[in-house]
Amino acid sequence: MxxxxxxxxxxxxxxxxxxxxxxxxxxxxxxxxxxxxxxxxxxxxxxxxxxxxTHDLGVARLVSDRIHVMRGGRFVESGPVEQIVDHPRERYTRDLLAAVPTLGPWDETPAAAVTEEAL
Known part of the structure; x- marks a missing residue:
């Protein structure tokens, strides 16, 4: 609010x-x-x-046209969202993107473990 x-x-x-x-x-x-x-x-x-x-790259990639990645108060990489997310040039940017939580593949969810016996 x-x-x-x-x-x-x-x-x-x-x-x-x-x-x-x-x-x-x-x-x-x-x-x-x-x-x-x-x-x-x-x-x-x-x-x-x-x-x-924001420190949340997950949010940034959802709502932004461009992303500017900073480290130590300096820009280390800038570009359109697709470029930064899909083809980051800097290791620091790759590490940040790797730290964004994901849900994982659907076949690894607990629901996939349901057997016919449970139904």
């Missing part, structure tokens, strides 16, 4: 650029999705530019 209020306050001056510094940190997944949906809806409706600062 606080994030939504802060976004509304920031938009009152009708800026051309909204700087969102960790807008979804410390939020549960449901609230996080709501904040991201709100930001994307505002961007589509108003054309406002959004500079999102």
């Amino acid at each position: 606080l994030q939504r209020v802060l976004i509304a306050i920031a938009l009152a001056a009708e800026p051309r650029l909204l700087v969102a510094d960790e807008p979804t940190s410390a939020l549960d997944v449901t609230v996080q999705a709501g904040v991201l949906d709100l930001l994307m809806e505002l961007q589509e409706r108003t054309g406002i530019g959004i500079l999102m600062i």
Whole structure:
């Protein structure tokens, strides 16, 4: 709720650029999705530019056109999302992407272990 209020306050001056510094940190997944949906809806409706600062590459790749990877306060890699995610040039970027949690292949889920006897 606080994030939504802060976004509304920031938009009152009708800026051309909204700087969102960790807008979804410390939020549960449901609230996080709501904040991201709100930001994307505002961007589509108003054309406002959004500079999102986040440590969550999973979020960044879902809502960004471009990603700039920083290390030690310096840019180490920049480019379109597809380029950074699919073909990172820097080892640091590859390591960051490898750290993003995944659910794993569907055949490894507990549901795949259900046998006919259990049915």
